[in-house]
Amino acid sequence: MNRETAHGVGPVTHGSSDDPDLLDFSANTNPRTPPGVDEAYETALNAATSYPPEPPSEYREAAAAYVGVAPEAVIPTPGGLAAIRMAIGLAVEPGDSALVPAPSFGEYAREVRLQGGTPAFVPPAEITESDPGDYALAVVCNPNNPTGEAIDHGALRAFARRCREGDTPLLVDEAFLGYTDRPSMAGTEGVVVARSLTKLFGLPGIRAGFAVATGSFGDAMENARRPWNLGAPALAVGSHAMRQTAFVEATRTRVERERRRMRETLDGRFDVRESATPFLLLDVGDRPVGPLVAAVRERGIAVRDATTFRGLDSHIRVAVREPEENDRLLEVLLDV
Template identity: 60%
Template sequence: MHPDAMVRGERVPHGGEPDRDLLDFSANTNPETPDGVDEVYADALETARRYPDDDYPEFRAVAAEFVGCEPDRVIPTPGGLAAIRLGIEATLEAGDAALVPYPSFGEYAREVRLQGAVPQFLRYDDLVEARTTLLEGVELAVVCTPNNPTGDAADPDALAALADRCADAGTTLLVDEAFLGFTDRPSAATVVDGSTRENVLVARSLTKLFGLPGLRAGFAVASGELRETLETGRRAWSLGTPAARVGAYCLRQDAFVAGTRDRVASERDRLRHALGQRFDVAPSDAPYLLCDVGDRSVDAVIESAREDGVAVRDARTFRGLDSHVRVAVKDRAANDRMLEALDAKSAAAVSEGDENSGRGPIRDGSETGNEPDE
């Protein structure tokens, strides 16, 4: 990182509610974890009396199988954000430019700036369609799929085409797939042929899908010279033994993943219909929904929910959003409590068929200094 940028830099806001008495709908994590995790963690904790194998062969093999690539392309990292930082560190120098989506995760711009580089904001869906002439002016382009906070996933063919244009422009493409595991869409690690496209970096997070955000486990996927750079640059013992063991175990739980996807899809449709009676709710492929509260006060909506014991996400910190909240998709009982707190529970019983399919307005990113966030 660039020393001056570290001095000038700031933290960015994220979801996650510290008050344990509140039901947290501000963070997009699975409320369930796979059976058997406790035992795996306890066994790994005893093994943690010695340093882990820095090659992480089991973790690499299972992670590679999960996304559909070769094990030697996997770079273990302590969470998806660590993979993002590693990729940005390997790609950008002071003064370089990076194409960053909005509204989207705030750490992209922050990490770019920490390298002394300059983020150039482009609406997230326009970024996927960015032409070669635009890409030629940047060293890095970032895509989040499904995008956070809007929830829509990029078309795999469009991503592959973007990777081709990035290669022609000499631009590295970083694809953040933190929430892709909640869908059945293929990873860019599979869609983009790593043997021919060595300019693509995929960042994956395990902890959201498996309900263990405090474990900090994830990985990057890359090929060729970029892969070698990431492997050399990653920290020694990138994953603690518990994170590596539990992560590998979770990635093998196919039934848990399938059940989670079914539950999220079903509950997301129900919530979108119910919330759509009060708000303008964006379509989503992710375990969260972006709601435009319209003329209502965002502060009042958030405070009213808190008074009823539920924390929802203030989405105004995302660049381009000024009247939005974001809510996670949890289990049915918790979701009903959230609907009640937002005065939308009665709508949940209404038969579907008149589902709101509108999307709230997303402003031009130049209109606000707000940054995207998790």
């Protein structure tokens, strides 16, 4: 990244609401947090008069157990996006091209452009069928945001093998994988996995995440990591959250049940995509998206205008929240 490329690349629109008077279905984070996070944060805050441990061994061990890898493969980062930025920064040079899914999380393409590279957009469902040999990096979001689709694990492993054969690093963003029982790609040779604690644990403000990478690329990421890049509260709360297996299982069960119920209710009014995530993508057809979003907002609910995603001109995205909150959303969407 240099000053010239940074001047030429603007921010990505994320679109979540910060209005406390609205019931927020625009953000895709868990409305619940694991038990005990308050106590973990308070204890860590009292210890924050000193630098956090370096390297952060406890956090690494918790993350390693969470995804089933050796602790030395874990690179702690302040959120999943920091892991994504580090991987793209090490893989992409000016003039390179990177394989990027679209519609998907807009920060992938932005980070590629910040490095002076060019994103080559491919539909998420087709990216594992692509030839990665001509690219400096391939990116997969699994499950994909905002469409909600999950990639078959066998197809993803086969794609990772072709990436290795072409000497192309593969970055897999698993921000929403914890909502499923699908296996992680963490620890796979030639693959960098980015994980966030924002979504599943409902802690976007903590800014805790990690990457998993092995081999020479993993060594480069570990060397590039800044010391003390997570504060004491983020390390403590993150370590605690990743050990809450009962919370994870309960969340998966609740979200799956509510997502199915919401999809069945809305599918007669909208074209609703199947999803493995805590959100649903709705095609509103010929109705203008802006006025629809505004009408829902007037009823006290924020939904995500998904037209800011590449290739989605008639869509909104809605989160899966608590059952009684979901009832309210369904009532409004069926009425506007």
